[in-house]
Amino acid sequence: MQPIIYDVAVSIDGYISGPGGDISKFAHEGPVVDDYFERMRHYAVAIMGRHTYEFGYRFGLEPGANPYKHMRTYVFSKGLKLPEGSDVTVVDAIDCTELQSLRRSASGPIYLCGGGSFAGTLLSAGLIDRVRLKRAPILLGGGTCLFDGATKPPAFAILQTRSYDNGYVFQEYEVKR
Known part of the structure; x- marks a missing residue:
């Protein structure tokens, strides 16, 4: 069974984007x-959730296009409508059975790319196996929380830490069950 890994940049104050979805303060190179x-x-x-998928539209992603060409991509949303023949699959609801099936059928690890509410729901359901944080030396003061709405926070075990010259710290955690 393949792991679900939340791999995301986060500010010191726990936001994956600032107000209005602003990501301009995060590193874009290096x-x-x-x-x-x-x-x-x-x-x-x-x-990913709907808002994360639609966030790509700001950067030229066309509705129905796959932002990750080398991956099968699933968007979990009750209201997202995409053109016929889209390169992504829309799943109507966050269904633990569907996600477990996906974990069994995937040929490699599953990248949870966002967003905060989706990640909070998956964390509460016990479906996230690892968390990979790119901790940015910034404060955003608001925006999208790392795990918005998580109701059953688990324990975490640190697997690795790496510091960068620009003040970023990479941390990988295993979710303990």
């Missing part, structure tokens, strides 16, 4: 970003 792209090569499936 070693921390290079390491992220290297990890991306090893994921087989991407999962």
Whole structure:
């Protein structure tokens, strides 16, 4: 069974984006970003919520296009409508059975790319196996929380930590059950 891994940049105050979805204060180049792209090569499936998928529209993503060409991509949303023949699969609801099936059928690790509410729901349901944080030396003061609405916070075990010259810290955690 493949793990679900939440791999995300986060501010010191716990936000994955600022007010209005602002990500401009996060690093967009350099070693921390290079390491992220290297990890991306090893994921087989991407999962996300509607707001994360639609966030890509700001950067030229066309409705129905797959933002991760080398991965099968699933968007979990009750209201998202995409064109016929889309390159992504829309799943109407967060269904633990559906996610377990996806974990069994995936050819490699599953990348949970966001967003905060989706991650909070999956964490509460016990469906996240690892958390990979790119901790940015910034304060956002509001926006999208790392685990918005998580109701059953588990324990975490640190697997690795790496510091970067630009003040970023990469941390990988195993979710304890």
